[in-house]
Structure formats: C-alpha cells, structure tokens
Amino acid sequence: MPTDLPATAASGMPATAAPALSAPALPAFAAAEELERALGCPFDPDTGMSLARGLHADETETEPVDAYRAAWAAGLHEHLVPVSEGGRLASFETLTAVVRAASRRDLAVPVGLGSTFLAATPVWIWGDDEQRRRVAELVLGRAWGTAGISEEAAGSDLLATATRAAPVDGGFLLNGRKWLVGNGRRSSFATVLAASDPSFGLFLLDFDALDFDALGSDALGSDSLGSGGVRRLPKVRTHGLRGHDLSGFTLDDCPVGPDAVLGRPGRGIEMVSGMLQYTRTLVGGMGLGAADTALRIALRHARERVLYGEPALELAPVRALLARGFADLLVAECTALSAARALDVARQRMPLWSAVAKYLVPGLCLDSIGACGEVLSARAYLREGVAGGAFQKLSRDAAITPVFEGTELVQLDTIRAQLLSRARRSGGSPALPLPLLFGFGDPVPPLAPREQRPSLTYGGTDEVLDLLDEAVAALADDPELASMARTLLMVRDETRETFRTLSEVRGADAYEAARRHCLVHAGACCLHTWLQRRTALGGLAADRAWLSVALRRVLARLGLPVGPDRESEHRLVHRLQQLDDDDRAFSLVPLRLAPQYRGPERTT
Template identity: 40%
Template sequence: MSTATHPEVRAGRSSVHETVEDFEEFLGDPRDPGSRITFAEQMEYDEREEKAVPAFDALAEWGYPLHYVPAAEGGRFHDMERMFGLIRSLARRDMTPALSSGATFLGAMPVWGWGDAAQRARVAELIKAGAFGAFGLSEADHGCDVVAGEVLAEGGDEAGYLLTGTKWPIGNGIRSTFATIFARTGPAGPRGFSAFLVDKEKLDPLHWATEPRVKTLGLRGADVSGITLEDCPVPADAVIGSRGRGMEEAIKTLQISRTLVTAMSMGVADTGLRTTLDHIRSRRLYGRTVHEIQVIREQVLAAYVDLLVAECTTAATARAISVMPERLSLWSSVTKYLVPGLIDEVLGSLGSVLAARHFMREGVNDGIFQKMLRDNRIVSIFEGTSHVHQHVVASQLPSLLLRPEYDLNTEALLQDLYDHEYEPAEWDLRFDRFKLTNGGLDEITQSLPDVVAAIPAEYATLKQVAAEVLAVQEKLQQGIRQLVKQGNDLHSNARGFTLARQHCLVHAAAACLHTWNANAGRGGFVGRPEWVVLALQRILTRLIPDQQLDPDSLVVVEAEMLSSWEDERLFSLVPLRLGGTGTD
C-alpha cells in the first residue's frame, strides 16, 4: 500500500516518477499470471463484458482511489502530473479500469473546485469507502452541443429543486453512488445552467432510474449508461458553487479531464509497442527475426518516436494544470486533439507489423493488442471530439499572432513546464486561476523562433530540421492573417481547421525542443539531439511530403528503444522501471 507522497528521488526525475514506480512494483508485470492485474484476467472480463473486480480490489489495496481525494479531505491527491502518471501506468495494463475509476474523479472535480465544506466531506467519504462517481453532462439529442441541454431543474427556493431529464451516455451511470448533474436553471445560454451534486443514496427511488448499459466496441467491461430523473427532488444545497455558473464549471473541469484521458492513450501505446517487440524480436521469417527486416525495423522505430512526441506534448500540459492553468483552454485542446489520433496511428502501424496476430483475442501477451486498439478509439471522442478541439484551437489562432517578447519570465516558465526534475507543488483542486480563453498568450509556440535561434551550431542537423519547423510556423501564420484579412472566422471553415491541425503539430515540435532544452545539461538519452531530430522529422512527415529520417539518429534512438524493452523500462524520456523487474 502506498503511503509516501515523496519517496527518495533519483537524478533526472521527480517524486512523481518515484510514486509511479511504487505503483508499478505493487501491480507487477501484467504478462505474469502471478501479478495483481494481468492481461489474461483483464481479457477474460472483457470477453464477459463485466467489471474486473480483482483489478479494482488491487487498486483499493494500494490506495489508488485516495489519489482522487484532496489531502484536506483525508485523501492523497497531490498534483495532476502525478495523477497523469498513475493513469498511464494503469492504462498500460487495461484502459477499462482506468476509465471507470477516472469517471469517479471527473464526477468529483466540480465538488473539489467549487463545492462547499459539506459537499466536499460527503464526496470524500464516498470515494474513500470505494464508491463510484459520474459526470452527468452529455445528452442523447445534443452530443457536444452541451449548451442545448434539456435536463431541467425547476424551483430554487428553500424547498429545493425538481430534476427532470436523462443524462446519456455517461460513465458509471449505473455503478455510481454520486453524480454531478448539469441542468438548466434559467433561459437559453451559458448562464442558464447549474451543477448539482446528486447523492443517489438520498434520492426518492420513485423519481429516478438508470438507463441500460451501452454495448461498445471497446471498454466492454465499463459501465457506459445513463441516469433518468423525473421530477426528482434534490435539496437547495445540492447546487455546486453558484447558480447559473454550471457551464463555466463544466468547461474548466473538462480542461483537466481532456488532458488526463490522453494518459490512457500513452499507456495503451506502451503496451502496443512492447507487445510488438515481444513478438517480432523472437519470431523468425526468411531465416532471420522479423525485426531484422529493414522496413519493419524503421516502422517500429517510427512508432517509438511518435510515442516520444506524444509524451513531450502531454507531459507539459499535465504539469501546466498547476504551473500555468491560465493557458489550459488552448493547451488542453491541442493535446486532446493531437495525442489520441497520433496513438491511433501508432497502433495502426504496429498492427500491420503484427499482421494476423493483432487481430487475435489470444496469443501474444494473451491477445491484449486488439483490446488496446479497440479501447483507444474512444479517447478521440469523449471529453470533446477531434472536431470540437480543432474548433477551440482555430478560434484562438488569430489572437496568437502578436508574439510577446521572449524574456526571463518566459524562459523560467518553459523550464518549469519541461524540466524532468521539477517538483510539483501540492494543489488544492480549486479552479481560481483557470480561464475560458488564453488571451493571446502561448509561450510554447510563441517562443519557437527564439529557441530555434539558440540551438548551438554544433548540432547542425537539429538546427536544420528545427528551421524547417519554423518555416512551417511562418507559413501557418501567413495563412491565419490571410483568412482574418478576408473576414473569415477560422473556426467556421475547413481552411481554419486545417490551420488548427498544423498549429497542433507545431506545438508538438516546440514541446520536443523545449523538453530537450530543459534537460540537455543532465546527459543521458534525453540530452542527446538525435531523438529530437527524429521527433521533428516525424512531425514534418505530416506537414511536408517525402521526409526521410536521419540515418545517424536512427542508430542512437533505436538503441535506446531496445534498451528500454530489454531492461523493462517505460518507453519514455524519463527512465522509469516497470513492475516485475525488481529493484536496482
């Protein structure tokens, strides 16, 4: 059971990585039948479309749900970067328990952010007792158009409210003991909604019911269902925060949740790559291992580099939740748009390498690859579809054209965002600093010209490739200016969405450069320029045709990938030991 928030920290890491290693050690190797969560057992529950009870028992034994509760309420939550790492670790075993338990955290976040003392105490009590929670925002007829929601809360005096309508589809609709329900309390518009803490144990059973579970492509053991309320009484003090502020609370909460769900994609990608290497490093064809076939070798390495690109993008956004939450309205949408789709591509590419075995529900690592492939498909959809996030990014692009001066404050912020030894401060889960827009500030991409100019001349290849990215950014900005001059709204036409996609790729490239910049002085793999060269080239393949990967860099990066596989370390720029590998 985990008790230490800050274990002893090794160089090039923070206590976040030590916490994740402790979790990994507790859970063990998922390929080992003696571990607490195994691929084989998770596959069995997935086949039966049932909740994997032993997995949730193991999470409770370690104290995982306590990381959903602030320290002030008797929990172990410390920071979102740590939570991100734990979710990534759990999802590399199975995304289903990561999503199911994550829905509880999502349902609780508005209470932590805006709830009163009694609400916080009640939700903390429930979670610590093992209860599930739900986040009731979606409605069948409105999808992502949440402002059109029809669930109604009538009343509002001391007698309380009557809730009427259906929230569907939502996570844990059946299993949850509590839910945050967003309902209309006023006329149409963003100020017409309020958030309610609905405690199912205290509801009149004649006035509410659950909707049946939905049959899904992936996550077959998850509870994806709904809640229907019919003139259901809730007390006046069920309102979370202020009446009429529900939509603002939902939007700010989603800035966090859309970041955290990308941790699931990162975990899935690790297992996808590890399973592929487990197979092709031993399978022989044409008198050699499959991995020795050159085209296969480069294809697998490209998947590894894409995973590193995704990590650089997600890691800074997760840290920004506490370091610079004012930027999350943009950065969380960039991350949510880019990473799940990128990992879908990674899994598709690795699936072609595994060939028939990627389609089998048995065999290599108990057939886990096809489950990971199915499960990750949902990440691009929930917490806002890819189109929603392109819309968010496109709407803010014109405001980013006025580049602020690169000063010591910007440099310090970037160091805090990307330094692997940075120790995140404890966060009380209040949302005081969160904003609905970035206000024209995006230090990650706006600093790109200065960062590229500062690359030492000795790294000629990196400097050349970075210059190509900078040229893409300049062309992107020209396109934005042209649309603005023509009087077009970027978020309402296809060209604007194309520019938004390009911005997300430029953001990823800048994130890779910032990661290298912040950690280069420590040596090790993260300090080598070769991985950055390949990362930028992989990004450029999506922007400029006929990109070739630098052969000298391939050798160095492949050696690190294989070392991580052989030594059972996470495929990551941070050396992190996986479960079942013992201690140093």
C-alpha cells in the same frame, strides 16, 4: 553522439556492455513507480490487473472485478482526491504518470476512475466545505462518480442540454436523461448539468442520500418515482472497453435541496468547460500507457519471431516501424507532459493547451499502436497467440481515446476560437519561463484547486510557440536539427498569418490552420524538452536520435517530409530493447516498471 548502446547485426556497432540507462526516477514520478510495484507485471496472468484477466472480462463483457480490486488495493483511487481533502493528489504531473501506469494494463480501469474524477473535479474547485468532504469520503471509500453532462440529442453542444432544474419550495426538481456517461449504473454520486434560473447550473447528486421526503409530497406530486426519482439506463454495448460501465440515467422529478448547487448559480457551462481542461489532459496518460504495452508486445514478438532464418527484428522494415512507433509515442509524451505540468504551474494557458493536447496525444498514440499492428501483421487481429491475444483488445480500447472528453473536431473548434481571439487583439499576459514549464519532475507549488480556478481564455501568450525562436537559436551547433526547427518556425508564422486574415472563421482554412498549429506545438514541445531537460533526465532523453526521428515525424504530418535518419532509427530500436530489458517505461522519463514476467505467457 552517445555510443553507449549494445550491438546487433543491423547496427554494425561493436558489442559492448550497456551502462545504466538513466538516473533514478524524479520525485514527481515516484508514485507511478510505487503503483507499478504494487500492481505487478501486466504480462503475469496471476496479477489482478493482468492482460489475461482483462481479456477474460472483455470476452464475457463483464466488469474487470479483479482489476478494480487490485487498483483499489494499490491506492489508485486515492490519487483522485487532493491532499487538502485527505487524498494523494498533489500534482497533475504525478497523476498523469499514475494514469499512464494503470493504462499499461487495462484501460477500463483508468477510464472508470477517470469518469469519477470528472465528476469530482468541479467539487474540488467550486464545492463548499460539506460538498468536498462528502465527495472525498465517497471516493476514498471506493465509490464511483459520474458526470451527467452528455445527452443523446445534444452531443457536444452544451447549450442544447435538455435537462431542467425547476425551482420549488426547499430546492429543485430535476428532469432529464443523461446518456453515454461513464459509471452511469454503478455511481454513488453525480454532477449534473441542467438548465436552471438564471442559466445553466451544476448540481451535485448524492444518489445514496436522495429522499423524496426532503421536499415534501406536495412538491413531488402523485406520479413521482420511488428511489429518489432516478432510473438507471442499460449499459451500452461497445466495440472496445467492454468492461466499462458506459450507460446513463433518467431523472424524473428528482428532488435536491439548495445545498446541491455547485458554485455560483448560472455558471454551469463555464464550470464544465473548466473541468474538461483537466480530464482532456489526463486522457493523454491513458494513450501513453496503451502505446507502451503495444510497443512492448510488438518488440518482443519481433525479437522472438524467426523469419528467413533470423529474428524479425533484423528486418529493416520491421525496425523502421518500431522506430516510427516509438518516435510517435515520444512526441505524444512531450506534449502530454508539458500540458500536465501546465495544470500545476500555468493553469491560465490550459484553455488552449488542454485542447491541443487532447487533439494530438490520443491520435499520436493510436498511430504508434498502428505501427505495432503492422509489425504483428495477422497476429494483431487474433484473440489468442501473441501476448494471449491482448493486442486486439488494446487496439479496440484505445480507439475511443480521441473521442471522449470531446472529439478531434471539437478540439479543433476550441483551438480555432482561441487562436482567432488572439489574432484579433494585441498584447498578452506576461510570459512564463521555459525551465518552469518544461521542468518535468521538478517540485511544483502545492495543489490548491480552489485558489487556481480555470479560465475560459488563455490570455494570448503561448510560450510553447512564442519561444520557438529561442529554441532555433539554441540549436546553432547542430545544423540539421536547427534546419528542422526553422521549418517549424516558418509554419508557425504562416499559421498565425492565416488567422489574421481569415475570411470565414469556421471555414476549412480555419480548421486546417488549427491542425497545423497543433503539430507545430508538438514539435516545439520536443525541442523545449531536449533543450531544457535532457541533462536532468539523462539516458534516452540525452540521445539526439529520439529528437531527430521525432521532428521528422512531425514534419511529415505537416506535409513537409525530410529524408529518413536511418542511424537514429537504429539507435531508437536499440534504446527500445534496452528499456525493455531493464524494466523501464518506454519514456524519456526514467521510470522503473514492475519486474518483468518471464513465464510462458511471454512466448509467441
């Protein structure tokens, strides 16, 4: 076991200077480090994306204009456009890291840009040359996009979509109301799901170019609206993300030409299901960034707050909470990174893995933030004081991450359906090697969205769980870790048997089995990360302590708690301190952050 950690009174280890924490960042994460340098420390009130400026916008319920300007100046929007279309999107592993860096500061910014990405994704995949050119021009020009999918009455039931695209001479007339969509008021373009002939379709609306004369007055009728038949709806007031434009728009005989149709007619539901695989995965980066800042606030408070004559960090319950919060973040990270990498190298698995990641990662990050709130105690609710009162805003903002792109129940239903389909058929697609799937930071083939279109089923092969047996065998020299891994293996087999014998495909047992599948998936991701990448990543990733505590957190959620590993918890807190002092992300990945601000705003 490594012993390269500094001492504190709680550890009982001798005081020694700590060596370098880890190797330099891998190329896949270089863009995130570049963004960190450009944006500066979020605790510095003078930076455009500072916590303080975000708080001010939140208090006044106004758009965080300074944060958007800083993000644009740093080129964050360029990562939404593939390299083939003139942007910087080369891999989803890189994009997730970039989203994570932005989310350390103000979630309103990556959420707004995420809505743009959701609108643009089907264009990158199914759009023709002119559609891709125009949307790339808009996004690179700092325009907002909106995905016109959600409707008040339909909820997550896409088949209940009421918006209609009626064919007329020269194109279509769109009628309907899209509500609770990001960037609804400020968007320059939209992708709209509408019922059409022969079935549902996706339509690209360039709001700036809409012109009633395009279809002629006879097609429009005398009662048509001006301004292209589009009415913007008021911004919806929300508990968190108060600076985000969550609103909608109404289409009243909105005319579009045949060139507005995306992809093959009648494939709208299929395309929406496919594009959500991307954004569901990227939500994980938002949760990881928010949890990083929450941990940083709680750790610094615990180091500086004096209770009973000593720093609060020396109190055993405080250290246990920080270790628990850090371990939850690392479980979430292993799950999120493997899903993001799979978008690059194993897109055929994403009908299952994207739903698993969306179900798991936001919830784990919220649990991490919750542990930090316990450390802060009453100060977690204050709109002043510790970190200028940023924690309460962060908690409110992050609370939405399990909801958008499909709620937890929606994800469990998707997972249930995928696993039930597998249980009822034999065979599967050829397995992919674990070094490819978990080679975080290793180069990937050039991104080619049009050549790697998403599928609706994952093919029946799930390497993360299928190869769990090999992970157990590889841990033979560590009986404690091997025992926890065998427990995960037992739950995997029990869950698969449940799906083979289900009497009610939508009964409570099916959803509980889907939930347990997700937790085994998370534990397996931790094991594969440890076995495949600890040497390459070094530092924290090579310290057994993180895996010991992480597996215990997973087993506890399965109702199979094992005794605590206090020594590993102490080591995790030491690592947390090291990473903060060395301006590193709270991550297994060696990612350097913007230099730490050490001015008065840090005081508690």
